[in-house]
Amino acid sequence: MDFEILIPIAFFFSVVWIIKIISDNRIRNKLIEKGQLDDRILHYFQHPRYPQHLTHLKWGIFFIFIGVAFFSLTFLTFLNDAGKVGLVAIFAGVAFLIYYVIAKQYVEKEEQQMASSERNVQEKQDDE
Numbered sequence: 001m002d003f004e005i006l007i008p009i010a011f012f013f014s015v016v017w018i019i020k021i022i023s024d025n026r027i028r029n030k031l032i033e034k035g036q037l038d039d040r041i042l043h044y045f046q047h048p049r050y051p052q053h054l055t056h057l058k059w060g061i062f063f064i065f066i067g068v069a070f071f072s073l074t075f076l077t078f079l080n081d082a083g084k085v086g087l088v089a090i091f092a093g094v095a096f097l098i099y100y101v102i103a104k105q106y107v108e109k110e111e112q113q114m115a116s117s118e119r120n121v122q123e124k125q126d127d128e
Contacts (some may be wrong), residue, residue, distance in 0.1 A: 059097075060097070062096065065092060065094060065095035066091060068091060069087055070088070072087070087127050
């Protein structure tokens with residue numbers, strides 16, 4: 001497999017990612033300077049939907065499975081190039097499916113905790 005093609009692809013995605021981060025920060029700074037922050041925008045910037053550790057978990061699982069795929073390719077010499085790419089794609093897909101199950105359980109647990117804490121607050125207000 002010819003890995004030289006991965007260098008420009010990785011460079012392209014790196015540049016796109018850096019541009020996105022810079023533009024998001026500029027937009028946020030302009031909104032703060034103009035004072036045009038409503039509650040919805042403040043909530044978006046202060047409380048990400050998925051905590052940072054879930055993002056790290058996703059990419060950790062992904063790279064572990066990609067590493068296992070490349071490691072297994074050393075033993076599967078009978079595969080042609082298309083088979084090797086397919087195997088790596090299958091491992092990547094399985095990694096994201098595993099992450100999806102874990103993240104879904106986490107989000108459901110967080111929502112249940114939020115709902116129970118809101119009920120507790122409501123019960124305390126009703127008691128007063």
